[in-house]
Amino acid sequence: MTIQRPSQFPGKSSSGPIPVQVAFDRKELAVILSLYGRMVSAGEWRDYGISCLKELAVFSVFRRTAEHPLYRIEKRPALRARQGQYSVVAMDGQVLKRGPDLKTVLRVLERKLIRAVK
DSSP states (O other): OOOOOOOSOOEEETTEEEOSSOOOOHHHHHHHHHHHHHHHHTTSOOEEEEEEOSSOEEEEEESSTTSOOSEEEEEOGGGTTTTOSEEEEETTSOEEEEESOHHHHHHHHHHHHHHHHO
16 A cells, blocks of 8 residues: 655646645744734734645734734735735735735834834
């Protein structure tokens, strides 16, 4: 009996292999967790969750554990060539910022940190 594992790269496109699951890499997580740590120390955020799906990866931020997320930081590689693969989405579904650079996109949340500290 042999066990077949699904291929990590089932299809190939002109730009390279297509992964089965989208995830944040180490550098992206370092940028996100740096902001998360500052917001936790300011008392604004208390919990987070990470979801890695087929078409997107989501870092959700919560004020309390059992609530809906305050913000979602999304990575959608399919939008890389159009609007940018990173976006910050508010609780109501409104896209606050979208772009190709994660640090630039997260600045919209940095402004909220400055207001919280003042």
